[in-house]
Amino acid sequence: MAATIVAAKNTARAGCRALVPETFRERASLAAMAFSGILFLSLETWGLEAFYRLASRILPELPGFRLEIFAANLLPAFFAGLAVLMTFGSLTTAVSLLFLSDEIPFLIPLPVRPGTIFRRQLGLSIAYSSSPALFLLAPLAGLLAIHSEHALLALAAFLASLFSVIILCGLAGALLSLGLVRLIPPDRARLVAGTFSALSLGAALVGARQTRPERLFDPVAAVELLQGLASEPPSTSSRNPLQLLALACARALTGDPGSLYPALGALGFALFLFLAAARGFAGVHLAAFRKSREEGTRRITSVREPRAARTLTRELFDAEVRNLARDAGTPAQIGSLLAVLILNVLNMRLLPVSDAAGKDLVFGLQTGLTLFLVSALCLRFTFPSVSTEGRTALLLRTFPVDPLRALAVRLAVHSGVAVFLAATLTLTSGFLLEVPAPALALSSYFVLLGGLTIPAIQLGMGALYPRFDAPNAIAAALGPGGFVAIGISMLLAIPTTALASREVLSLLESLIRRPLPHLTLSLLWGGGAILAAWTSLRLGLQARRTADLSLP
Amino acid sequence: MSGFAIEFVSASKSYGQTEALRQLSLSIPPGEIFALVGPNGAGKTTAIGLLTGLLAPTSGSVRIAGHDLASEAEKAKSVLGFVPDRPFLWPRWTPVETLRYVGAVFRLSGQDLSSRIEREISSFDLEHVRNRRNETLSHGTRQRVALAQAFLHDPLVYLLDEPMVGLDPIAQRHLVRRLREKTAEGATVLLTTHQLLLAEEVGERAGVLVGGRLLACGSPDQLAADESTRGRLSEVFFSLAGVPDERDGRAFPDF
Known part of the structure; x- marks a missing residue:
């Protein structure tokens, strides 16, 4: 217990130190992260608050509308989505924390019971995998407390229900990881789990899309939908635990103190199961951990005949493709992209757009969305590609390879992927919407040029602001360089929504009351994109050639 | 209680068909510095893994200060x-x-x-x-x-896996001094190293592990006197590892 308290104090102190950075780079990194976080939370809070104000003005006017029934009908779907995401998210995190973490070989030789180690890692897995959901839900919980008549009761019931789902599903995911690692070695199990996780996120998004939320924009359909959800109470004899939790939360909104008992009961049950599993499965974890270490020793890769080296450029190209293909995030990203593609197809089929103006508007938005997706993927893969060289950067600096050639080859690989993705999304949307050929050609111009220049911008910024000591690609991207890179990429992506859509451009023209020269602006956009890419690459190249390189 | 600080009792460890450690029997009494040497893949890390609980023996047992790692892991690790x-x-x-x-x-x-x-x-x-x-x-x-x-x-027991890596000569000398102080107080040290000179100078006894077997074990004097080994630790090492001597058992060839 004393050690746990010391560890908690150390972690808290380390957290406080992180808030008081020493170097300019750390300060800039912290400022960028804080700014992004506060901006995101503010926008979310503002959106939810606006939605609440609108709903509280309109909904009471609907005949037969009852808030608690509305909540009781909506919350099960919310809890189900959270349950699926938590289970698969925790599966991925648990494979890393229970089997691949450097802490485990450090802790096992200490006089600490296996149950304590397992409980610690299990708790961390659940905490880490739930943190994105908690970050997203914090404004919702805050608004619930502010606007509810019985703030504490509503908040307590909601949080108890939320944490019971998080603990139970996180635990299920972590226990699944024990089984998965018995079948597949941990490093591969992490990739498989990441793919499952991405596919589950994709399935959740596709499921949400299938409910056709665009009906809310049609007044008649929206009233029907809301009345249906707010007037037919769910069965109180349901055996679905998520339904029971939803009912408890809904009753808490009306101020029923008895509603707290089922929520607290569920939380207590979840905590009990957590402790029991930590005790009961500790031996299983230790055995699986030892087996995974043995397999790491035993595994023999097939011996291939050494082949003659080809040209330097070809070898560099092959090495880049290997690095990208073996990146831990690649299978998960492929799963996510698949989901995006399905969503895209669903959007095109379900959206009620038949007229030329509607198609033009949707296709314009689609162009901007495609470049946003390219920017996000480049921030995950292209920007950190220099930083993730880690200590190898020291060795690479000594190699007789021109950094220009190395950067050019890396750019070719990353922009090839980006262009393929952008072209696939644009052509799919174009054909499904049956847009005219000139519109398709214009959109292709934007996404192809964006697919080439956005990776160049991110690669250049990644070389200019490398973080060779970052523990992983995501940490490398969460610095000032990543912030600047995504900022410039977004500045390129957003205008394409207007430039690829006559309707959006006309709207802008009417807003500023002056004509916008479409062709000139499109050419200017292209020139700006090329200039930004060239400048970024040049700065990055200069840093690769001359910047001091010192790693602890 | 056998009185030994570290004991391997016919300890074996297999990874599938591969035998990483074969029937290792080794007892190290309190107050001794024991150096375990061997080429890469000889089984040194496996031996350390068994002593720390990171690995479980396929057969046999491992004890620290009389506590079996399988049944009294916490007591064994507390020393x-x-x-x-x-x-x-x-x-x-x-x-x-x-x-x-x-x-x-x-x-x-x-x-x-x-x-x-x-x-x-x-x-x-x-x-x-x-x-x-x-x-x-x-x-x-x-x-x-x-x-x-x-x-x-x-x-009571120090397990040091390649402890000199990254240390400057001053820190290396200080570490050896601390280890000698500790063993004088009754503590036991098992260190693995690729530095044969270090093993020879610091270790009161040394063991040569090759292919999962402990092929030689004893004090420098014992190794020099033994009919089967006969020589300094570096000579014994290269001989047992199947590498021909470069010159008079020196670790490095004369250029």
Whole structure:
């Protein structure tokens, strides 16, 4: 217990130190992260608050509308989505924390019971995998407390229900990881789990899309939908635990103190199961951990005949493709992209757009969305590609390879992927919407040029602001360089929504009351994109050639 | 209780068809420094893994201070000070925070813990980095922090896996002095190393592990006198590893 308290104090102190950075780079990194976080939370809070104000003005006017029934009908779907995401998210995190973490070989030789180690890692897995959901839900919980008549009761019931789902599903995911690692070695199990996780996120998004939320924009359909959800109470004899939790939360909104008992009961049950599993499965974890270490020793890769080296450029190209293909995030990203593609197809089929103006508007938005997706993927893969060289950067600096050639080859690989993705999304949307050929050609111009220049911008910024000591690609991207890179990429992506859509451009023209020269602006956009890419690459190249390189 | 600080009793470890350690029987009494040498893949890390509980023996048993690692793991580990070949330190903690945590794990607290931390900080020359984050420390300094945490609770048994890696000659000499002080007080040291000179000079006994078998074991004098080995540790090592002698058993050839 004393050690746990010391560890908690150390972690808290380390957290406080992180808030008081020493170097300019750390300060800039912290400022960028804080700014992004506060901006995101503010926008979310503002959106939810606006939605609440609108709903509280309109909904009471609907005949037969009852808030608690509305909540009781909506919350099960919310809890189900959270349950699926938590289970698969925790599966991925648990494979890393229970089997691949450097802490485990450090802790096992200490006089600490296996149950304590397992409980610690299990708790961390659940905490880490739930943190994105908690970050997203914090404004919702805050608004619930502010606007509810019985703030504490509503908040307590909601949080108890939320944490019971998080603990139970996180635990299920972590226990699944024990089984998965018995079948597949941990490093591969992490990739498989990441793919499952991405596919589950994709399935959740596709499921949400299938409910056709665009009906809310049609007044008649929206009233029907809301009345249906707010007037037919769910069965109180349901055996679905998520339904029971939803009912408890809904009753808490009306101020029923008895509603707290089922929520607290569920939380207590979840905590009990957590402790029991930590005790009961500790031996299983230790055995699986030892087996995974043995397999790491035993595994023999097939011996291939050494082949003659080809040209330097070809070898560099092959090495880049290997690095990208073996990146831990690649299978998960492929799963996510698949989901995006399905969503895209669903959007095109379900959206009620038949007229030329509607198609033009949707296709314009689609162009901007495609470049946003390219920017996000480049921030995950292209920007950190220099930083993730880690200590190898020291060795690479000594190699007789021109950094220009190395950067050019890396750019070719990353922009090839980006262009393929952008072209696939644009052509799919174009054909499904049956847009005219000139519109398709214009959109292709934007996404192809964006697919080439956005990776160049991110690669250049990644070389200019490398973080060779970052523990992983995501940490490398969460610095000032990543912030600047995504900022410039977004500045390129957003205008394409207007430039690829006559309707959006006309709207802008009417807003500023002056004509916008479409062709000139499109050419200017292209020139700006090329200039930004060239400048970024040049700065990055200069840093690769001359910047001091010192790693602890 | 057999009276030995470290005991391998016919301990074997197999990974599928591969036998990493074969019927290892080795007893190290209290107060001895034992050096385990062997080529890469000989089974040294496996032997250390069995002693730390990171691996379980396929057959046989392993004991520390009379406590079986299988049935009394916590008791065995409570007298163990371990330095792995690649030390793990929480990156965002400082050396002092790391030592305080390890001390708490070994049930140390209050003034006793504070004075031990100061002792080790001073001993391993960590004063100037005591409040710096571990992630900013050099490789050698991290190794010194790892050594400090192994010495903190005055263990009965020290397991050091390649302890000299990254240490400067001053720190190496200091470490040897500390180990000799500890063994004079009754502690036992098992160290694995590729530095044959170190094993020869520091180890009161040495063992040569090749292909999972302990092919030679004894003091430098015993190894020199033994009919089957006959020679300095470096000669014995190259001979048992199947590498022809370069010249008079020297570790490196004469150019």
